[in-house]
Ligand code: SF4
């Protein structure tokens with residue numbers, strides 16, 4: 001794009017043609033105050049605080065956020081006249097403002113408060129009545145204190161432009177204008193809290209944080225959300241070592257689960273002490289008792305039945321370090337390859353091989369986005385947001401397959417109102433022969449003309465859909481896939497080798513790799529591959545599996561039919577944060593630290609290595625998963641000696657080539673992929689185990705997962721929605 005020259009406060013700079021004056025000022029390093037402006041949103045020009053002086057214009061003061069800069073423009077961002085004008089804007093904004101800063105949760109981080117302080121306003125020259133409007137406490141999670149609203153319209157725009165929900169609107173006129181929902185009803189939306197986050201004043205606040213702390217008492221810890229495969233960056237804000245609220249970090253967005261669902265880790269049902277079964281009842285015991293019982297029982301079962309009758313089910317919510325230590329313990333100490341995660345049952349076929357994911361923040365680089373799963377915004381909310389941003393900010397075209405109606409219909413260029421498999425067949429036909437419905441022909445023409453296309457791959461694919469997507473992609477110029485992945489560290493658990501046929505780094509188990517890993521780990525390794533998760537479950541009833549160690553999963557909670565099967569085990573150990581349905585069946589239950597209480601790394605659906613940081617101390621006697629497993633390994637004669645997760649990550653880097661030089665925050669690339677050309681499918685299928693997703697409410701966003709269902713805040717939304 002050609003540039004133009006602008007002089008700001010005497011500094012000559014080049015900015016791209018089409019820049020606003022505000023952008024030019026920012027590029028020149030001159031600060032201009034704003035209230036209604038945000039880079040994420042279209043300029044609006046509501047508040048007038050961003051006035052600047054433009055030389056040679058009849059109207060001397062100009063709002064910089066909405067006015068385009070022109071070549072050779074000369075701008076001043078500060079002068080006595082400008083300061084007076086901005087003071088006047090603030091004075092007008094304060095006419096009706098309640099000035100209840102002492103009880104406003106925004107105090108300390110309120111843009112209006114900051115500007116009034118900066119511009120040193122004295123007593124008001126206006127004596128208009130404050131026009132107090134009662135706060136609105138009717139909505140779940142979010143409170144609206146309309147008297148504090150400065151009508152900047154940020155909430156209206158973010159909900160519409162970024163979320164495509166459009167819950168807020170301006171209603172009434174003149175001095176009675178306000179933001180409101182349709183007919184002033186309580187909120188009925190995604191409850192993402194983005195409007196609260198962006199509100200420059202205390203007009204929108206959350207009930208979760210109400211009167212919990214003043215902003216200046218909070219300390220931030222950057223970490224990663226543990227609720228879905230997007231792995232949004234979060235900042236846990238703590239006071240006296242306890243989380244008070246969560247805000248966005250790297251991804252500049254949080255959905256309702258990431259922003260409000262963290263409170264599940266403070267739930268009263270958290271496991272706080274180890275438990276062992278005595279006379280049929282689970283009773284509290286010491287760590288030493290619990291670990292000794294586990295070590296003894298696993299040793300006895302191994303010597304009586306063989307290591308092949310012991311198995312382990314890992315988790316897709318624990319860190320890479322936890323998963324790595326878990327599989328290493330089973331392989332080197334128990335000496336079995338019976339290692340897997342049940343999450344592989346809920347994975348799209350071809351996730352890691354065919355449907356290698358693009359980076360989410362590059363969604364807008366594709367001319368056309370084809371969405372094959374209408375639940376994209378609920379399964380992976382950040383993926384949904386990047387699609388909306390691409391369409392609304394960059395004018396990308398959206399082709400949506402949706403038999404029903406949801407927010408994506410509002411922004412789609414073409415909607416194919418049919419099933420995914422039918423839509424794929426229609427598109428392939430239209431691309432091959434030009435035949436088909438009008439919608440399919442329009443969509444096919446858009447796909448064909450596009451230089452690059454993004455395909456959003458459903459969270460679960462049927463056997464028919466899988467080859468059809470590949471056929472379709474084969475007819476297009478360039479395709480990037482964005483598979484939907486429900487669980488947070490699914491990618492990491494695969495990378496760490498929590499699979500029966502692969503060592504860490506996708507080294508297929510064979511003679512050569514076994515010799516290599518035996519050397520690396522200085523251990524004797526089992527010679528054969530192990531049973532996968534489905535095979536392990538099926539092996540329990542005929543007595544081919546006697547002991548199972550489950551770390552961070554709840555098969556009996558997901559599929560109640562598994563209860564009777566798990567009860568047949570000679571020995572069951574469950575390590576988790578709650579006394580889950582599976583834990584209730586165990587012989588020993590170990591309390592694990594949650595993701596807010598430990599450090600380590602996750603690898604999200606983009607294959608981005610992310611740093612998880614401890615924000616609060618583990619509750620009760622709970623401990624990080626890897627530490628627990630290391631202690632059991634030692635009790636069984638193993639020689640693990642990790643001092644911290646840094647030691648474990650260093651070892652991971654030495655055995656997993658894709659992680660060798662992978663910087664924190666970076667994704668491992670297709671070029672470095674150990675999966676390139678791999679024929680194996682890493683997903684599992686079962687006709688009998690965990691066939692259905694357990695959903696506890698009508699919307700996936702508020703219902704999927706064993707942890708989120710224990711969040712008080714998310715339950716509030718569900719109860720509220722059920723009652724109305
Ligand atoms: S919480 Fe989210 S979806 Fe609801 S109104 Fe605010 S921005 Fe919109």
Ligand code: SF4
Nearest residue numbers: 149150152153155199
């Ligand atoms: S509620 Fe907040 S974000 Fe919305 S218009 Fe009012 S001040 Fe702006």
Ligand code: SF4
Nearest residue numbers: 225228231232255258
């Ligand atoms: S989109 Fe996923 S990772 Fe991001 S905040 Fe929501 S649940 Fe967490």
Ligand code: FES
Nearest residue numbers: 036047048050065
């Ligand atoms: S920031 Fe420019 S008008 Fe509000």
